[in-house]
Amino acid sequence: MRSEETTADVWLPIPADEIDDLPGPGESGLNYRFWDGGPEFPADPARCAFYVVPYMKGPEIAVRPLAAMTSVRIVQTLSAGIDHVTPGIDALPPGVALCNAKGVHEASTAELTLALILASLRGIPGFVRGQDAEEWRAGFYPALADKSVLIVGYGSIGAAIEDRLAPFECARVVRVARSARTTARGPVHPLAELPALLPQADVVVLSTPLTPETRHLADAGFLARMKDGALLVNVARGPVVDTAALLKEVETGRITAALDVTDPEPLPAGHPLWHAPGVLVSPHVGGSTSAFMPRAKRLIAGQLRRFAAGEEPVNVLLTTT
Known part of the structure; x- marks a missing residue:
C-alpha cells in the first residue's frame, strides 16, 4: 500500500467514477x-x-486554488482558450504545464459557426419573429454559396470550420493565423495581411485565442475595412471585438454580426447589443453540447494515463518559469 507521502491528489470537475479508463488509484498513487x-x-x-x-x-473560480497549489505539475483546462486561467499563472511554481482542451470543442464550435452563418444570411431570426407575429416574411435572402469566407484564427477549430464549409460551394476560403504557413488546403496568411484581406470577404469568422495581440483585433479600423453587407461571426472570445466600434457599424446597417461571445459577458439586460440591427446573439454555447462530455472525459483520462506513466502531456500551451 502506498503511503500518503507517495500519493498525489487529482482535482476533477467530473466525478472519477464517471470517467472510463482512469488510472486506478491503487496502482497509480493518484x-x-x-x-x-x-x-x-x-x-x-x-x-x-x-x-x-x-x-x-x-x-475567479478557475484561479481560486492556484496560489495554494504548491505541488501542482499540470493544469488542464476543458476549454480551447486559457485566458480565464492566465491571471493566476504567476502564482504557480516553475515547471507547471498549462494544457488546453484541443480535440474537445472543434466539432461543436464549428457546427455552431455554420449555424450562425446560415441563420444570419438566410434570415432565420426574422422568420422566428414572423412566426411569433403570424407574419409570412417571404423574399430573397443571401446564400452561403458563392460567398468568400475569411477565417481569422486557423488552429484546430478554424480548420474544423473549414471542413464544414466544404459542401456549401463557397467561392473561396481564406485562412489567417498569427504566422504564415502552408496546409494541405492552401496557405495560411499572417495577421499582418488582414487589412488587405478584409475587403474581399463576405463572411469574416473570428476563432482566434484571446491574447494581448488579439484583444480588440476587430476594432473600428478592422470593421471599416469589411465590405458593405459583410457578416462578422465571433466564436472566439468577446474582447476580440471592440463592442463600441461594432455597435457603431451595425447601427448604420452596413455590416451584420453573429456573436456567440460578447464583451461584456454574460450580456446584461438593457445592453444595446441585444437589440442592435442585424445582430444575432447566442449565449456562449459553442462548446457546450452533447459532444462535449465524451470528448472531455477522453482527454482527462488520456492525460492522466500519461501522467501516471511519467510521460509528457499533450496540448501544452506554456510551461511556467
Missing part, C-alpha cells in the same frame, strides 16, 4: 478529488498535483 468550483475545496490544495479546471465557471 487520489481523485471532485471539485466543480464549489465554495469548499475537496482537500488541501498543496497536495494537488494535477488540476482540471472547472468548465465555464469563470476566471
